[in-house]
Amino acid sequence: MTGTLINTGTVLLGTLIGGLLGSRLPERVHTRVLVGLGMVTLILGGENGLEWGEDDSGRVLLSVMGGVLLGGIAGEMLRIEDRLQALGDRIQARFAGEGHSTISEGFFTATILFCVGPLTVLGSIQDGLTGDYELLATKALLDGFASIALAAALGFGVGLAAISVLVIQGTITLGAGLFEDVLVGEPLLALTSAGGVLIVGIALKLLAIRDVKVGNYLPALLFAPALSALAESFA
Numbered sequence: 001m002t003g004t005l006i007n008t009g010t011v012l013l014g015t016l017i018g019g020l021l022g023s024r025l026p027e028r029v030h031t032r033v034l035v036g037l038g039m040v041t042l043i044l045g046g047e048n049g050l051e052w053g054e055d056d057s058g059r060v061l062l063s064v065m066g067g068v069l070l071g072g073i074a075g076e077m078l079r080i081e082d083r084l085q086a087l088g089d090r091i092q093a094r095f096a097g098e099g100h101s102t103i104s105e106g107f108f109t110a111t112i113l114f115c116v117g118p119l120t121v122l123g124s125i126q127d128g129l130t131g132d133y134e135l136l137a138t139k140a141l142l143d144g145f146a147s148i149a150l151a152a153a154l155g156f157g158v159g160l161a162a163i164s165v166l167v168i169q170g171t172i173t174l175g176a177g178l179f180e181d182v183l184v185g186e187p188l189l190a191l192t193s194a195g196g197v198l199i200v201g202i203a204l205k206l207l208a209i210r211d212v213k214v215g216n217y218l219p220a221l222l223f224a225p226a227l228s229a230l231a232e233s234f235a
Helices: 002-022 027-054 059-078 080-095 103-115 118-130 134-154 156-174 185-206 220-233
Strands: none
Touching: 002 103, 002 118, 002 134, 002 156, 027 059, 027 134, 027 185, 059 080, 059 185, 059 220, 080 103, 103 134, 103 156, 103 185, 118 134, 118 156, 118 185, 134 156, 185 220
């Protein structure tokens, strides 16, 4: 759990720094920070999303497509995005009073960025099996800088993503033995690629191009590797 605790700490520290800086910056600077972060996020999502290119059979690509479609349908039926928004609104009402707030947006955006990606899975498994938290330490540094930029634009709601990091990475770390033989090969590529697609969705929102309600696609992170493992078993 060492790597996860370090990662949680850097997110909180970055949020504190960014939140304090953000309150002193004019609106036009906030906009530039948000757009800059959106462009970087788009590149990050595209890089992860193209992980299926390492698979010559095309199974991973089909699994990602199927996973995203099925995940979107399941998420829409479960109204995941609406539930996340309602959670953010309750937090807003409790701690910040009525009125416009970016708490839920900061929490959700940061959670996707910090918890979806190969370093989250591989780093947590490595930490759990061998105690080597080098990958998570690298991720912690990256997340720390990202949380500064996010918090400067979206406020202290970004810090709530530290809970997501602690729960998700901690669960994978503690259950590393269960994931060791499952999230390898094509299923891991499918998970990474589906995560990249979701990150692209976050970038579209940050760039004010379109709100694709990324929250409703979260089940894709389960469907894509599951479909990939199923397809691989019949190969």
